[in-house]
Amino acid sequence: MSQHTNLPPDDLSFGEPDEVTASQSETYLASPYPVWLLTPFGRIIAANLLAQWFWEVRELSDLFGFTAFDIFSKNRSRIPKEKNNEFFRKKIPVFKRLSPDNKRLSTLFLEYVENDPILRKIYDEAKYIPDETWESKRVWKYPLLIKPPVGTKSDELLKLQVTVYRLTPNNEFLGVYKPDPSSLITRSLMAQKYQQAMTIADMIEYVQYERREDRGGEGIVQKEGGIQLTEPEATRKVYAALENRTYSWRTLPSISRESEIAPEEVSTIIDNLGERGLIVEANRRNRETKEMVTVYKTKERYEKEEPKLNRFLSALANVIK
Numbered sequence: 001m002s003q004h005t006n007l008p009p010d011d012l013s014f015g016e017p018d019e020v021t022a023s024q025s026e027t028y029l030a031s032p033y034p035v036w037l038l039t040p041f042g043r044i045i046a047a048n049l050l051a052q053w054f055w056e057v058r059e060l061s062d063l064f065g066f067t068a069f070d071i072f073s074k075n076r077s078r079i080p081k082e083k084n085n086e087f088f089r090k091k092i093p094v095f096k097r098l099s100p101d102n103k104r105l106s107t108l109f110l111e112y113v114e115n116d117p118i119l120r121k122i123y124d125e126a127k128y129i130p131d132e133t134w135e136s137k138r139v140w141k142y143p144l145l146i147k148p149p150v151g152t153k154s155d156e157l158l159k160l161q162v163t164v165y166r167l168t169p170n171n172e173f174l175g176v177y178k179p180d181p182s183s184l185i186t187r188s189l190m191a192q193k194y195q196q197a198m199t200i201a202d203m204i205e206y207v208q209y210e211r212r213e214d215r216g217g218e219g220i221v222q223k224e225g226g227i228q229l230t231e232p233e234a235t236r237k238v239y240a241a242l243e244n245r246t247y248s249w250r251t252l253p254s255i256s257r258e259s260e261i262a263p264e265e266v267s268t269i270i271d272n273l274g275e276r277g278l279i280v281e282a283n284r285r286n287r288e289t290k291e292m293v294t295v296y297k298t299k300e301r302y303e304k305e306e307p308k309l310n311r312f313l314s315a316l317a318n319v320i321k
Contacts, residue, residue: 019138019168020138020139020165020167020168020174021167021168021169022167022168022170022172025037025165025167025172025174026207028174028176029046029047029048029207030048030206030207031048031176031178032050032190032191032194033050033160033176033177033178033179033190033194034047034048034050034051034053034054034055034177035047035048035050035051035174035175035176035177036048036051036063036068036174036175037172037173037174037175038067038068038172038173038174038175039172039173040170040171040172040173041067041098041105042067042068042069042098042105042106042173043065043066043067044063044064044065044066044067044068044071044210045064045172045209045210046207046208046209046210047060047063047064047207047208048060048197048206048207048208049197049204049206049208050190050193050194050197051063051177053149053193054149054177055071055074055075056075056149056150060208061208061210064210065210067105067106067109068173068175069091069095069105069106069108069109070106070108070109072091072109073106073108073109073111073112074108075146076112077147078146078147079144079145079146079147080145080147080157081116081118081119083145083157084143084144084145084146086142086143087142087143087144087162088119088122089122089126090140090142092113092119092122092123092126093126093127093128093129094129095109095110095113096123096126096128096129097128097129097134138165138166138168139163139164139165139166140163140164141161141162141163141164142162143159143160143161143162143180144159144160144161144162144177145157145158145159145160146158146160148185148189152189154185154189156185158179158183158185158186158189159179159180159182159183159186160177160178160179160180160183160186161178161179161180162175162176162177162178163175163176163178164176169284169285234259234261234265234269235269235272235273237259237260237261238255238259238261238266238269238270238273239273239278239298240259241254241255241258241259242255242279242296242297242298242301243298243301244258248297248305249282249284249295249296249297250295250296250297251293251294251295251296252266252267252270252294252296255270255296270296277299278298278299279296279297279298279299280296280297280298280299280302281294281295281296282294282295282296282297283295
C-alpha cells in the first residue's frame with residue numbers, strides 16, 4: 001500500500017507543502033499519464049491526450065469550459081464510492097471552500113452530492129477549510145480507483161495516485177494522475193495509450209490549451225513594431241531601462257530613477273510604447289509591502305523569457321495588457 005493512503009482522510013495536505021510554479025507545470029503536462037491544469041476556481045484550461053482518454057471525451061477540447069467537479073460528476077458511475085472514501089473526503093471540502101466564491105462552481109457535482117445519502121453526509125459534516133490552512137498547504141494526495149474507459153478489455157479497476165498542486169503565484173490547480181506502482185493493469189494501459197499518443201504527435205499536440213477566443217477575447221494584444229534609433233532620446237532611455245537584464249520586471253519609479261526622467265514623462269512614454277505593442281504590463285505583489293504594483297517588460301523580452309504557460313495564464317487572468 002502506498003504511503004499516502006495511510007493518512008487520515010480529512011488531512012488535506014501530504015507531508016510538507018511543495019511549491020510548484022506555472023512554468024514547472026509544463027513538465028507535468030507532458031508526462032505519460034493524465035494531467036490537467038485548472039483555474040483557481042477549478043475550470044479546465046489545459047490537459048494532455050491521456051486525460052482525453054482517461055475521462056472519456058471525444059476531443060480534448062471537450063474538457064475545456066467545464067470544471068473538474070463537472071467531469072467527476074459525469075464519471076460518477078466509474079468511481080465507486082465504497083472504494084474512494086478518501087477521494088470524496090478531500091474533494092468535497094475543497095468544493096465547499098471554492099463554492100462561496102463561485103456559486104455556480106458545478107451544479108452537476110452539487111446535485112450529485114445532495115442526492116446521494118453517503119456523500120450528503122460527508123458534505124454536511126465537512127468543515128470549511130480555514131484561510132491559513134488553505135494558503136499554507138498547497139499540495140495534497142489521495143488514491144483513486146476508477147473503472148477503465150470504454151473499450152478497455154479488462155474490467156479491473158484502475159488504481160492511481162493523484163497529486164493536486166496549487167501553483168504559485170496565481171493559485172491555479174494542477175492535477176496529476178500517476179499509475180499506482182502496484183497496479184500492473186494501470187501501468188500497462190497508461191504506457192500503451194501514451195505510445196499511441198506519440199504516434200500521432202506530429203498531427204495532434206499532446207498538450208493542448210483552451211483557445212483564447214473561447215475565453216471571451218482575453219489575451220495579449222499582438223502588434224508589430226520595434227524601437228528605432230530615431231526615437232526621441234527619452235523614449236530610448238526608458239526602453240533601455242526596460243531591457244536591463246539585471247531586472248525581470250520594472251516598476252515605473254525604478255524606470256524613472258535609472259533613466260533620470262520624471263515619473264510623469266515615463267508614464268506617458270510607457271503608455272505610448274504600450275499602444276504600439278512594444279511592452280507588456282502585469283500586476284505583481286510587492287514582496288515587502290504585499291501590495292499589488294504594476295510592472296513592465298518589453299514584449300521581446302517577455303516572449304523570450306516567460307514560459308509559454310506563464311504567458312497563457314497571464315492572458316487568462318487578464319493581468320497582461
